[in-house]
Amino acid sequence: MDIKYFDNAATTRVKEEVLNEMIPYFSIQYGNPSSLYSIGRYNKRAIEKARRQVAELINCETNEIYFTASGSESDNITLKGIAYANKEKGNHIITSKIEHPAILNSCKALEKQGYKISYINVDKSGIVDINELIKEITNQTILISIMFANNEIGTIQPIEEISKIAKKYNIIFHTDAVQACGNIPIDVKSMGIDMLSLSAHKINGPKGVGALYVKKGIEFDSIINGGGQEKGKRSGTENVAGIVGLGKSCEIAKKQMDSHITKLRELRDYFINQVEEKIPNVKLNGSREKRLPGNANFSFKNTNSQELLFKLDSKGICVSSGSACSAGNSNPSHVLTSIGLEKELAQGTIRFTFGEDNSKEDVDYLLESLEEFILNQDNS
Secondary structure, eight states: OOOEEOBTTTOOOOOHHHHHHHTHHHHTSOOOTTOSSHHHHHHHHHHHHHHHHHHHHHTOOGGGEEEESOHHHHHHHHHHHHHHHTTTTOOEEEEETTOOHHHHHHHHHHHHTTOEEEEEOBOTTSOBOHHHHHHHOOTTEEEEEOOSBOTTTOBBOOHHHHHHHHHHTTOEEEEEOTTTBTTBOOOHHHHTOSEEEEEGGGTTSOSSOEEEEEOTTOOOOOSSOSSOTGGGTSOSOOOHHHHHHHHHHHHHHHHTHHHHHHHHHHHHHHHHHHHHHHSSSEEEESOSSSBOTTEEEEEETTOOHHHHHHHHHTTTEEOBSSOGGGTTOOSOOHHHHHTTOOHHHHTTEEEEEOOTTOOHHHHHHHHHHHHHHHHHHHHO
16 A cells, blocks of 8 residues: 655654665764774764754754754753753743643653743644743743744744843743754744754654754753763764764755745645635644644544544555654643643544655545545534
């Protein structure tokens, strides 16, 4: 069966160019980058090349990039590293109610250690309440962490406005940009971002590698102790092949940004228009205008999302009923609850996320299948 993949927010296919760049580091160039002999030095240079490629994607300095094992680890390092390094200054962190579990669960862990967390509400489209955010700021606030774009509903946050608020009150500003990085332009300098998390497997790179941008001058504690790799901030022998893959995927994303956005936006808009035209009782979740180019999140009335997911899977169609990180949980996600979606609609919610490999013909096949299952269900 020919697979039609529409879950690119969960993960993406590793591009051939990326894989080819990685392969030598599994077998030929296998040296430890910390070693002083030639194959060790060669791998060290490969890591620094990748560091430059990542930095160029988000417009920062090469030495402001730290490699990690995932976006989740980057989020953990940010929250805990900043909290521990600034405990003499304050113990208060501000985030939103629709963050990725890597942020929310790190905050819960910090709460158990005595830190205070403010969880900001969002409106029906998923945009954070700026006025509430400002009201929550105190002289103990050390960090504001708001995701760049939501992994479920695709809503893009007013990052520059938030960064200006953080700067006004001398607060460090972090954004989880795992979904946004490589899918929309990001310039950490012009946007005033202090720290940023990203992940390779969301942009046609390998799983198991991510990066953290930290603006020069910001101090954070290490949460992984060991041999002192990554300037002592993230110890552990480097995943050279993965890092090389991340670098290459960032290089490609930067070169193809405009065409990538155009293609995904066209597929997304076509799909949204066709769904709203052909299928009754549907609701588009998230901001219609301020959303990721490849994201369409729909709630179908009187529909069980899990049942619909498996029916689509029977036709070779891969979609998600929410975040891949919480798959299997039958309860409505915290994101859908936070935007005020009633339970009946939340239980019929499917996330469709398009990628480079999708075509208009693929989307038409998806539309036909949706009509078949949902309209037949309504008539039964």
